[in-house]
Amino acid sequence: MLKPGSTIGILGGGQLGRMLALAAARLGLHCHIYSPEKDSGAFEVVRASTCAPYEDEAALAKFASSVDVITYEFENVPAKTASFLAKRKPVFPDPHVLELTQDRLIEKNFIDGLKIAVAPYAAVHSASQLAAGLDKVGRPAVLKTTTMGYDGKGQVKIMPGDDANAAWRKLKNAPCILEGFVKFEREVSVIAARSADGHVECFEVTENEHRDHILKISTVPAKVSPALATEAKRIATRIAKAFDYVGVFAVEMFVVKTGKKQAVLVNEIAPRVHNSGHWTIDGATVSQFEQHIRAVAGWPLAKPIRLGRKVEMTNLIGAEVNETQAWLTVPGASVHLYGKTDARPGRKMGHVTRVYTK
Amino acid sequence: MLKPGSTIGILGGGQLGRMLALAAARLGLHCHIYSPEKDSGAFEVVRASTCAPYEDEAALAKFASSVDVITYEFENVPAKTASFLAKRKPVFPDPHVLELTQDRLIEKNFIDGLKIAVAPYAAVHSASQLAAGLDKVGRPAVLKTTTMGYDGKGQVKIMPGDDANAAWRKLKNAPCILEGFVKFEREVSVIAARSADGHVECFEVTENEHRDHILKISTVPAKVSPALATEAKRIATRIAKAFDYVGVFAVEMFVVKTGKKQAVLVNEIAPRVHNSGHWTIDGATVSQFEQHIRAVAGWPLAKPIRLGRKVEMTNLIGAEVNETQAWLTVPGASVHLYGKTDARPGRKMGHVTRVYTK
Numbered sequence: 096m097l098k099p100g101s102t103i104g105i106l107g108g109g110q111l112g113r114m115l116a117l118a119a120a121r122l123g124l125h126c127h128i129y130s131p132e133k134d135s136g137a138f139e140v141v142r143a144s145t146c147a148p149y150e151d152e153a154a155l156a157k158f159a160s161s162v163d164v165i166t167y168e169f170e171n172v173p174a175k176t177a178s179f180l181a182k183r184k185p186v187f188p189d190p191h192v193l194e195l196t197q198d199r200l201i202e203k204n205f206i207d208g209l210k211i212a213v214a215p216y217a218a219v220h221s222a223s224q225l226a227a228g229l230d231k232v233g234r235p236a237v238l239k240t241t242t243m244g245y246d247g248k249g250q251v252k253i254m255p256g257d258d259a260n261a262a263w264r265k266l267k268n269a270p271c272i273l274e275g276f277v278k279f280e281r282e283v284s285v286i287a288a289r290s291a292d293g294h295v296e297c298f299e300v301t302e303n304e305h306r307d308h309i310l311k312i313s314t315v316p317a318k319v320s321p322a323l324a325t326e327a328k329r330i331a332t333r334i335a336k337a338f339d340y341v342g343v344f345a346v347e348m349f350v351v352k353t354g355k356k357q358a359v360l361v362n363e364i365a366p367r368v369h370n371s372g373h374w375t376i377d378g379a380t381v382s383q384f385e386q387h388i389r390a391v392a393g394w395p396l397a398k399p400i401r402l403g404r405k406v407e408m409t410n411l412i413g414a415e416v417n418e419t420q421a422w423l424t425v426p427g428a429s430v431h432l433y434g435k436t437d438a439r440p441g442r443k444m445g446h447v448t449r450v451y452t453k
Numbered sequence: 454m455l456k457p458g459s460t461i462g463i464l465g466g467g468q469l470g471r472m473l474a475l476a477a478a479r480l481g482l483h484c485h486i487y488s489p490e491k492d493s494g495a496f497e498v499v500r501a502s503t504c505a506p507y508e509d510e511a512a513l514a515k516f517a518s519s520v521d522v523i524t525y526e527f528e529n530v531p532a533k534t535a536s537f538l539a540k541r542k543p544v545f546p547d548p549h550v551l552e553l554t555q556d557r558l559i560e561k562n563f564i565d566g567l568k569i570a571v572a573p574y575a576a577v578h579s580a581s582q583l584a585a586g587l588d589k590v591g592r593p594a595v596l597k598t599t600t601m602g603y604d605g606k607g608q609v610k611i612m613p614g615d616d617a618n619a620a621w622r623k624l625k626n627a628p629c630i631l632e633g634f635v636k637f638e639r640e641v642s643v644i645a646a647r648s649a650d651g652h653v654e655c656f657e658v659t660e661n662e663h664r665d666h667i668l669k670i671s672t673v674p675a676k677v678s679p680a681l682a683t684e685a686k687r688i689a690t691r692i693a694k695a696f697d698y699v700g701v702f703a704v705e706m707f708v709v710k711t712g713k714k715q716a717v718l719v720n721e722i723a724p725r726v727h728n729s730g731h732w733t734i735d736g737a738t739v740s741q742f743e744q745h746i747r748a749v750a751g752w753p754l755a756k757p758i759r760l761g762r763k764v765e766m767t768n769l770i771g772a773e774v775n776e777t778q779a780w781l782t783v784p785g786a787s788v789h790l791y792g793k794t795d796a797r798p799g800r801k802m803g804h805v806t807r808v809y810t811k
Binding site: 099100113117120121122123125138139140141142377380381389394395397398400401402403416419423424426427428429430431432433434436445450452 | 457458471475478479480481483496497498499500735738739747752753755756758759760761774777781782784785786787788789790791792794803808810
């Protein structure tokens with residue numbers, strides 16, 4: 096158990112690292128941010144920071160020696176970086192989780208192996224696998240590179256009549272996973288935390304609305320049956336245990352109708368704090384960021400309680416950051432800006448959480 | 454109106470400066486902390502900081518040139534420092550407020566001049582004034598130095614039979630104010646914010662419980678009648694306007710019974726964010742810290758809405774910081790530690806806010 100005044104090293108300097116550092120500060124814990132990006136927003140809220148590539152072993156060694164425990168804000172930390180650091184200081188979640196989640200195919204196989212329902216999928220390493228996969232999952236389907244994709248990058252839709260091989264060429268014939276198109280009723284996620292001693296706390300099931308493959312709005316409570324909410328949390332808990340996970344993670348799921356009943360299919364896992372959990376900063380008695388800090392610090396988790404009858408989180412994407420002024424006076428709204436200067440299209444610049452108390 | 458990415462200079466590096474900086478970070482605003490204390494907790498959550506005496510004009514000039522606007526976390530900033538800075542950058546609240554509030558006697562006369570009820574008091578600059586004052590306010594009474602006192606420091610009680618002159622000598626015969634002892638029913642405070650364009654927002658009246666002259670517990674809602682709550686807020690609003698105040702301030706009041714009705718007497722004003730407003734971080738849709746940052750940045754204020762049916766803030770004073778562990782698992786409790794290492798008796802080490810949702 097880390098004492099107050101200890102230092103948590105965080106790999107990655109974006110808004111997630113920034114909000115983790117702000118949560119740590121409240122608890123009297125210091126953070127040291129390691130990021131290759133010069134203009135990392137997280138640098139602004141900590142005293143100790145290292146700006147160096149993830150391959151710079153001298154910088155990594157120095158970073159490791161200056162912290163008590165290490166975590167990360169995103170799952171694409173190079174495996175070599177994680178294992179280099181893990182030899183020097185405890186890394187949470189354990190780097191083996193990165194190996195399982197950095198590759199969509201390995202992740203899907205892992206979840207499938209836990210007897211948890213996923214959308215139909217197939218591995219694509221050859222043209223014949225692609226053809227066989229399409230036979231299996233049907234059209235429309237989505238072809239995704241197994242690694243490095245996010246926010247809709249690294250994926251292409253295959254519609255009836257489309258040339259599948261041409262679609263694959265768009266992804267440079269990289270190893271892919273072909274996913275059947277799921278006619279979902281809604282998208283939800285469960286943000287869960289697991290402590291070092293194996294205790295799991297789930298936040299309420301969150302309903303998510305994407306635009307252009309980027310999360311736009313998260314709402315709590317989600318419009319799902321109590322039974323489905325329980326099942327969704329059970330799945331998250333099952334995954335946490337199977338991973339021997341320590342920290343916060345998100346499970347994105349599709350809600351589908353089978354007959355009159357709702358059922359869930361797991362879409363993907365994010366082994367980190369997640370955009371769909373941002374509402375917890377203002378809308379719950381503990382935030383996902385604090386839960387993660389508690390977990391990696393070896394502290395007990397808090398039991399999250401929602402504040403207000405409804406909570407809605409809206410991302411400010413690209414030029415939408417200019418709407419900030421209008422949000423400032425919306426009753427119950429809390430504005431968060433990430434300190435980014437360049438409002439590129441598709442870039443997450445901030446978010447607003449609105450708590451409905453009445 | 455400051456743009457996101459602007460820098461707010463804060464004089465003082467204690468927990469108030471720290472929590473102001475954390476609130477600013479959420480809004481995409483930077484802070485530069487100026488403090489003479491090497492181990493200032495606020496240094497930990499900002500990138501820019503200056504550790505120099507308040508009399509160091511070179512350091513002050515450099516500080517001023519690096520920020521867009523200046524504020525302070527406490528009212529005992531030397532008047533000369535404030536006026537030096539005010540010539541270089543906008544300072545909020547205006548330094549004239551410091552002159553009015555750094556001296557208890559001037560403050561009391563000012564409030565009295567606004568026809569706002571205060572406890573009976575008298576100026577003490579001589580033994581004859583002391584005797585006349587005791588005749589006026591009665592015994593028991595409290596003799597307080599006009600400047601620099603806080604948390605019970607710089608004051609002495611005069612009971613029936615006590616040697617008043619001996620009491621005054623304990624305060625080194627400094628200029629004093631003698632205050633009549635108020636038999637109050639309860640102590641309350643109003644935390645209010647006033648924006649640059651003159652709009653005032655009050656937080657709910659907060660009930661405060663002191664131990665050894667130090668705030669121990671704040672509770673919302675306070676046990677006061679709706680009429681008294683309205684009157685308390687009216688008084689705070691009146692004071693804000695009279696000061697032409699910009700930022701957050703606190704008015705501490707005594708609730709007294711006159712017949713069957715509750716009435717308030719103003720005890721003192723703190724021209725800054727205040728310990729009795731810490732509950733707003735977790736217990737309201739906007740915190741006192743964010744309101745202050747909004748005000749000094751020229752942004753509109755938010756309308757504060759309480760979260761939960763009851764909110765209770767408990768200070769962790771001195772060795773009580775060791776109770777932190779137990780608080781971590783209390784339902785609805787949020788723990789805040791200020792990053793102080795030395796848990797001296799009477800030192801505010803952190804606080805816990807408990808939001809009762811049921």
